[in-house]
Amino acid sequence: MEFIKQKWSAAMIVTLLSVLWSSCDKQPIGPTGPDPVGPAAPGQYISLKDFRALYPGSGNFTIPAGTKKFRAVVISNSANEAAGNFRLQDESGSGIRLYAAIGSPVYSLGSVLEVDPTGGGILELYNGDLELKSVPQAKVVPLSGTITVTTRNATIADIITNKDLWASSLVKVTGVTITQGSTNGTGTNYTLTDASGTITMFVRTASGITVTTGSNKTVTGYITIYQSAAELVIRSAADIQ
Structure with missing residues (x-):
């Protein structure tokens, strides 16, 4: 009986070591990508x-x-x-x-x-x-690291009204109809229309972005001003849903 106990104990040890080895060989579970940039000291930066x-x-x-x-x-x-x-x-x-x-x-x-x-x-x-x-x-x-910034929910009328304050910041517009307009050697103009108004979106050919036209779209992008008129610029095709 003593011999049987020793064999059983050895088997248990082998099994336990196998489980531990398998567990340690796995990637940790958690967020991927860069860590957030640490908080700035009070007064370190100007906003x-x-x-x-x-x-x-x-x-x-x-x-x-x-x-x-x-x-x-x-x-x-x-x-x-x-x-x-x-x-x-x-x-x-x-x-x-x-x-x-x-x-x-x-x-x-x-x-x-x-x-x-x-x-x-x-x-x-x-x-x-x-x-x-x-x-x-x-x-x-x-x-190194990341910063999380807020994307404003806005209508096209909001963008036009606040263009001087909101220029170069992110907005999201829902219920948008996208129609293709004129094309030149640099890119293509699209017209975005919601219940409040219209705005131009210019997409450069060099970007390789394919724009899906149609209605009831949600568009995320940043505001730019060209010849004093507000426009919206996207970063990739994924900015149109």
Whole structure:
């Protein structure tokens, strides 16, 4: 009987080790992708809402010395933007168009950037859209991690009314009818219509985005201003549901 007990104990040990080995050989269960960027220290950054408020309303405005850095996430797809243009939004809900210095890398959708706008940065209205330009490349620093920003639920009338405040920030519009309009050498214009009004959506051919026209669509994108008129820009075909 003693011999049988020893054999049974050995079998149990082998089985237990096998289970433990199998368990340890599996990938951990949990969130995937980059971790969120850590919280900023109080007063470390200027919000994009306050940064936009620095602009006096016309002309070229050089960012004053002593202005704090801002931290924001890229919400645009560079393939559906003019070369060098990137749309940034932060947790305040506001955004800005960054015209990057020549030679800068392509900042991909979802990249988090810390921007020091002093030492040459200029705010101006470009076709009616507030833009930050002339920031030295060394003062635009990619950070690891992610930032979660809010997408506003809005009607097209809301977008048109608030375009100067909401430019370069994300919105979602429901109940939209999409119709194809004119095409040129750069891309195609589409008209978005909801119960409150209409707005143009321009899609660059180079983006490779296929737009599905039709009614009762939900469109997510960011607001841009072209020749003083509000427009909506998408990042991929998945922005249309």
